[in-house]
Amino acid sequence: NYCEGLLYPKDSSSRLVKDLDGIWHFRIDRSELRDEGFKEKWYSQALQSTGKTILMPVPASFNDITQDPSIRDYVGWAWYDRNFWVPDSWLDGKTRVVLRFGGAHYYTIVWVNGNEVMTHDGGHLPFEADIAGLLDKGQPNRVTVAVNNTLDAHTLPPAAITFHDNPRYSYPYYSYDGQFDFFNYAGIHRSVKLYTTPKAYISDISVVTELEEDGSASVAYTVMVGGVEGNNEATYEVSLSGVKDSGTVTDGLAKGTLKITDPTLWWPWTLSSTPGAMQSFQVQITTGGLTDVYRQSVGLREVKVTEDQFLINGKPFYFHGVSKHEDWDILGKGINDALLMKDINLLKWMNVAAFRTSHYPYAEEMLDLCDKEGIVVIGESPAVGLQLEDNFANVTLHHHLEVMREMITRDKNHPSVVMWSIANEPHSDLPVAENYFKTVAFTTRDLDPSRPITFACNQAYYSDKANQFMDVIMLNRYFNWYDNNGRADTAADPMRYELQQWREVHKKPIMISEYGAGAIAGFHKDPPVMWTEEFQLSAIMDYWPVFDEFRKTFFIGELIWNFADFQTAQAAGRVDGNRKGLLTRERQPKLAAHAVKQRYLSLWQGN
Numbered sequence: 359n360y361c362e363g364l365l366y367p368k369d370s371s372s373r374l375v376k377d378l379d380g381i382w383h384f385r386i387d388r389s390e391l392r393d394e395g396f397k398e399k400w401y402s403q404a405l406q407s408t409g410k411t412i413l414m415p416v417p418a419s420f421n422d423i424t425q426d427p428s429i430r431d432y433v434g435w436a437w438y439d440r441n442f443w444v445p446d447s448w449l450d451g452k453t454r455v456v457l458r459f460g461g462a463h464y465y466t467i468v469w470v471n472g473n474e475v476m477t478h479d480g481g482h483l484p485f486e487a488d489i490a491g492l493l494d495k496g497q498p499n500r501v502t503v504a505v506n507n508t509l510d511a512h513t514l515p516p517a518a519i520t521f522h523d524n525p526r527y528s529y530p531y532y533s534y535d536g537q538f539d540f541f542n543y544a545g546i547h548r549s550v551k552l553y554t555t556p557k558a559y560i561s562d563i564s565v566v567t568e569l570e571e572d573g574s575a576s577v578a579y580t581v582m583v584g585g586v587e588g589n590n591e592a593t594y595e596v597s598l599s600g601v602k603d604s605g606t607v608t609d610g611l612a613k614g615t616l617k618i619t620d621p622t623l624w625w626p627w628t629l630s631s632t633p634g635a636m637q638s639f640q641v642q643i644t645t646g647g648l649t650d651v652y653r654q655s656v657g658l659r660e661v662k663v664t665e666d667q668f669l670i671n672g673k674p675f676y677f678h679g680v681s682k683h684e685d686w687d688i689l690g691k692g693i694n695d696a697l698l699m700k701d702i703n704l705l706k707w708m709n710v711a712a713f714r715t716s717h718y719p720y721a722e723e724m725l726d727l728c729d730k731e732g733i734v735v736i737g738e739s740p741a742v743g744l745q746l747e748d749n750f751a752n753v754t755l756h757h758h759l760e761v762m763r764e765m766i767t768r769d770k771n772h773p774s775v776v777m778w779s780i781a782n783e784p785h786s787d788l789p790v791a792e793n794y795f796k797t798v799a800f801t802t803r804d805l806d807p808s809r810p811i812t813f814a815c816n817q818a819y820y821s822d823k824a825n826q827f828m829d830v831i832m833l834n835r836y837f838n839w840y841d842n843n844g845r846a847d848t849a850a851d852p853m854r855y856e857l858q859q860w861r862e863v864h865k866k867p868i869m870i871s872e873y874g875a876g877a878i879a880g881f882h883k884d885p886p887v888m889w890t891e892e893f894q895l896s897a898i899m900d901y902w903p904v905f906d907e908f909r910k911t912f913f914i915g916e917l918i919w920n921f922a923d924f925q926t927a928q929a930a931g932r933v934d935g936n937r938k939g940l941l942t943r944e945r946q947p948k949l950a951a952h953a954v955k956q957r958y959l960s961l962w963q964g965n
């Protein structure tokens with residue numbers, strides 16, 4: 359079922375990776391209709407020769423890099439380019455040279471030496487193309503990128519962030535329609551890489567582990583092979599943990615099952631003193647005298663859901679943690695290893711067992727760190743805020759299914775990812791939502807039968823039409839923030855009631871995927887008032903006795919909104935962003951962070 363793969367670029371004896379990150383040229387299209395770049399074919403020449411460009415780092419959002427508010431708030435086509443060299447040996451006619459973007463927001467077109475090579479729809483997932491045939495020897499090559507951050511009713515997320523050809527509107531026309539609550543950061547957000555493979559190559563690998571009663575593990579592998587010419591035969595060899603298999607590639611596939619008698623299992627760090635055991639699954643294919651080698655990191659673990667519990671390797675797992683954002687000062691939604699590592703260290707400092715990638719797929723580099731550290735992840739799709747009837751149209755559904763396919767293709771081998779969240783706060787009470795979510799759930803399960811499915815629900819137990827198709831129920835609730843202003847003590851009763859009702863309707867495990875309150879670091883008052891650190895602490899703590907009441911039965915997790923403060927559109931209820939972080943945007947702890955750290959330690963050690 360898996361599509362052509364999105365294997366992370368890695369060096370091996372048959373592959374070389376070259377980074378194109380760094381400083382690129384950049385230009386926004388300030389023309390009335392944002393179409394000058396296409397009319398004047400900016401991609402056909404160096405961007406610098408088309409007009410005034412500035413320097414822009416990649417990866418990063420472009421919004422917060424300059425002091426120009428029209429760049430911060432820009433909507434429309436933004437242009438990037440840079441030159442690069444490839445060694446002559448890459449242009450021997452026997453080598454694929456693949457240009458890969460880890461992600462750019464939102465709609466992207468890429469040219470190489472003036473030739474269009476690919477387009478991609480969606481902000482968070484990789485896309486790539488073999489560009490070997492377009493590259494020049496002995497002179498620099500040019501990559502040009504046009505990226506458009508316009509969002510409409512059928513993008514994921516859906517929104518009304520657009521420019522108009524109606525002269526009555528000035529630019530930028532910028533409205534979230536209340537559909538999602540984070541800044542629409544844009545640009546080339548993830549790494550850009552070139553990598554080589556032989557003409558016949560390993561295009562995808564997937565590994566699914568099942569634990570057997572006798573303590574052994576069955577590891578089912580599927581390897582997709584591309585570029586085998588004519589009637590050539592391709593053979594393959596795989597090995598994991600000293601267990602080997604080999605055979606002939608049939609119809610582009612190599613499939614089999616490895617039996618590991620004494621497996622080293624991958625465990626979350628809260629369930630084992632030796633968490634995050636990653637192993638190398640080595641794949642080699644050979645055809646027509648050419649060999650391609652790829653080493654896929656895998657972790658052997660099995661996930662199951664019962665009526666009451668979430669099991670990892672047969673042991674009950676409790677999701678005590680946070681929901682996050684990819685959001686940093688200056689960098690926006692760009693990525694940087696130091697900041698990722700800091701977040702991982704803070705998660706562990708707070709004794710967090712798990713987080714949710716609200717509200718879109720996070721960088722592969724982050725998932726790699728979670729694999730290694732044994733931090734459990736719920737991988738969320740970018741379907742945040744499907745609220746209007748129009749958001750459930752077939753064109754959105756079609757795109758949603760495509761995004762699920764890309765996300766699963768990219769992330770399926772990460773042991774840290776234990777569940778798919780297919781949406782956040784959709785109007786799952788609308789009649790159109792029923793068939794929509796049935797289709798997304800069935801397709802997702804078909805793409806990956808090894809992981810349970812959920813979504814973050816803010817609808818009522820009596821009107822929601824989507825949870826019947828889920829394995830786990832996740833609820834977002836703000837009883838003592840958006841309701842009952844100033845009364846931190848009003849969450850427990852409605853929370854208890856709701857958990858009981860949901861459980862009665864659906865005999866499924868339930869967790870809270872968001873709850874929290876805003877606090878501006880440094881604001882203090884006792885008795886507490888809203889926006890103080892004391893209020894945030896007491897608002898969060900009001901829920902805890904209820905969670906504890908149900909923890910021994912069907913309640914499987916509590917995720918606080920949010921790990922850290924984050925940027926949003928400007929709004930009366932937002933104070934230079936959303937302040938529900940346990941940490942500030944600069945990653946310094948508020949009062950509540952210390953209490954959460956203590957609670958999570960006791961939950962973990964009581965396990």
Ligand code: GCB
Pocket residue numbers: 538539717782783816834872919936938
């Ligand atoms: C929610 C949304 C999240 C918001 C949060 C809030 O329910 O899922 O994106 O940021 O509430 O703070 O209002």
